[in-house]
Amino acid sequence: MSHPFLCHPDEVKSCGACCGLYNYRENSRAVLTERLRRRSEIFSHYRGELEQYRRAVAALEGEKLYETIYNCEFLGFIDKYEKRVGCLLHPNGNNGRDLRGISFYGADLCREHLCPSHEKLTTAEKAVVIRLVNDWYLYGLLITDIDLVKSYLGHIQNGVGEEFDPHKLNTNSALALVMQSFFSWKEQWPYRRNEAQRFGKYYFVDTEYHIARIEYKRLGLKPSPYDGIFLSLASEFEKKDEVLAAGKMVRENIDKVIALYGTG
Ligand code: SF4
Numbered sequence: 001m002s003h004p005f006l007c008h009p010d011e012v013k014s015c016g017a018c019c020g021l022y023n024y025r026e027n028s029r030a031v032l033t034e035r036l037r038r039r040s041e042i043f044s045h046y047r048g049e050l051e052q053y054r055r056a057v058a059a060l061e062g063e064k065l066y067e068t069i070y071n072c073e074f075l076g077f078i079d080k081y082e083k084r085v086g087c088l089l090h091p092n093g094n095n096g097r098d099l100r101g102i103s104f105y106g107a108d109l110c111r112e113h114l115c116p117s118h119e120k121l122t123t124a125e126k127a128v129v130i131r132l133v134n135d136w137y138l139y140g141l142l143i144t145d146i147d148l149v150k151s152y153l154g155h156i157q158n159g160v161g162e163e164f165d166p167h168k169l170n171t172n173s174a175l176a177l178v179m180q181s182f183f184s185w186k187e188q189w190p191y192r193r194n195e196a197q198r199f200g201k202y203y204f205v206d207t208e209y210h211i212a213r214i215e216y217k218r219l220g221l222k223p224s225p226y227d228g229i230f231l232s233l234a235s236e237f238e239k240k241d242e243v244l245a246a247g248k249m250v251r252e253n254i255d256k257v258i259a260l261y262g263t264g
């Protein structure tokens with residue numbers, strides 16, 4: 001939860017997903033921003049009186065998506081510009097004192113935990129997300145969505161015939177823009193229904209989670225080559241035309257990336 005490369009890659013973003021950041025039924029950017037902001041303000045007020053802090057922030061909690069995951073009350077904004085989400089108990093913000101021992105997970109786990117993205121994403125895949133996603137809300141959603149990153153880059157790599165070279169993003173701004181527009185769908189995707197209790201490919205019923213499926217057969221379709229992408233974007237399709245239109249959006253984006261990859 002504090003490893004520099006993926007958790008805090010630079011000064012304009014960071015991730016707090018494994019501290020329970022998104023594990024709320026209401027997990028829009030606006031709602032999470034307000035909760036993180038209030039926690040940081042209250043932490044400054046009660047610095048050194050952590051039990052009072054805990055009581056004060058309890059009122060900010062919302063209904064959880066998945067009961068089993070702990071939503072840590074010590075996750076807040078760690079910079080005054082609200083660009084980076086992080087641990088309010090970390091030594092960097094407490095004159096070198098590590099206060100994480102009082103947290104639910106305890107100091108050792110907080111210090112040493114590495115989510116699967118560290119191991120499962122390749123160096124190139126990590127570099128693409130870090131280069132293209134420059135805000136905490138979207139960054140945390142994407143760097144932990146291994147399926148989406150691999151599936152998207154896999155389609156591109158099939159088209160260009162090589163492993164995606166992240167250095168191209170530094171010299172080819174048109175390429176970067178098209179890929180950024182794809183990643184923005186993780187937050188704004190027309191086929192996601194906000195009322196559905198979905199988080200990427202997962203949906204939640206009572207205290208259980210399940211993996212969602214798209215019922216292509218019922219809609220009179222064969223499975224889409226973009227099925228993994230659709231699921232990661234929490235798509236809920238009611239009509240055949242919606243699947244076709246979503247497929248067109250993804251295909252056009254990937255085709256543009258492939259066309260731009262060799263230019264610039
Ligand atoms: S979810 Fe992964 S990348 Fe994000 S803070 Fe936790 S360990 Fe770091």
Ligand code: SF4
Binds near residue numbers: 072076086087089103
């Ligand atoms: S105490 Fe641990 S779980 Fe809580 S915000 Fe800090 S690192 Fe995350």
